[in-house]
Amino acid sequence: MVEKQDRGLGTPTRRQFLGMGGMALGGMALAACGAGSGDTTTTAAPATTAAPATTAGSxxxxTTKSAVTVGYNNPNRLLRSPxxxxxxxxxxxEVGITDLTINDADDPVPPTLSGDYDIALFDSDVYFDAMEKGVLDADSRMVAVNLGAQPLIxxxxxxxxxxNLAGKTVGGGREGQVNEAICKYMLGELGLDWETDVNFxxxxxxxxxxVQAMLTGQIDATVAFSRHVPLAEADGGSALYSDFFPAPQGGFVMTADKMAEDEGFAAAWCHAYIQAQRWVKTRDNFDELVRxxxxxxxxxxxDAFFDPNVYEIDATIxxxxLGFDPAEMDIWMDFVAPFGNVPADINDRWRDYVDVSGLHVAQEALGLPANPAADLSSGEEKIANF
Known part of the structure; x- marks a missing residue:
């Protein structure tokens, strides 16, 4: 299987960065998760290693769906690897999915609405905002959270x-998006006011x-992701700030129509995905992961994929x-709401847009405790996401 139209997935070399068309100060669209520009469609072949036959009694x-299309618009290779x-x-x-197609369209809303996606990754704030605005059907639900932390870099x-950062030009990502909020937060943690101490x-x-804008001298610093740190270091630069914000930042979403096609699909998907994701998070499997x-x-x-520090950051995400602490979701929504990403009172309603019943079936089958609680309250008994 070969990934097609590979544009911006992962870390290009410094020469590739400097040769990219367009300028970061120009007018291109941006996904809040930090994806590169352009739509990429990837078709994945069926599994090459057969799993033992299973029955309901096992x-x-x-799932009754053997052919599944998933939307996954995050370009990070490790995050995609499950x-x-x-x-x-x-x-x-093992759960009945023998033909998986992975689609990388930047905006998951149109193909989700059209029924092209059986399930899709959404940024939590993007999904909740779409539900609030009636963009997605009212009975769509987030069925799991697979990205449980937000790196701050x-x-x-x-x-x-x-x-000496004071007085210098700092890029904060796209105006009004979560990366801008993160950048302003990091500057505050460094003791700087983004409005008065730097040229934001x-x-x-x-x-x-x-990062291209930084390397070409248009700006002095920028909010970035783990895969960009080695690139900055190779050019003599460095990471001025690196930390995590415990944030259920992204999860899998299904429309009511897709859930109705097979009520057991969410549980089956979660069962397979939990196993794959835990395998990826196990450092001893890295060489086999590369293969x-x-x-x-x-x-x-x-090259950045092989950097141990990059692996640790991405694996932590x-x-x-596939569970999460609802209290952390409340905190994350409080963090992004002032920037217009979601309504200020979203914590009163986001629980209405989440259904973890299928996730609980998968967790129970794998011998894991139910996480989160069925009523989406903040419980103490849960597996740490980090």
């Missing part, structure tokens, strides 16, 4: 430090474009059990 939740691991190691086939050019500028394009991605699926892996 306790494994099954989709490929789940095929090669037979986790998807600020990189800078050579010679720029936290101590909004950027367009994807995160690769922001699966590069040899089994023909995915080109950038992946939820251990």
């Amino acid at each position: 306790g494994i939740p099954m 989709l490929y691991v789940g095929q090669t190691l037979g986790f998807f086939e 600020l990189i800078a050019n050579e010679g720029v430090t936290a101590e 500028v909004s950027l367009t394009g994807g995160s690769n474009d922001w 699966i991605l590069s040899e089994e699926h023909g995915i080109d892996l950038p 992946l939820s251990q059990d």
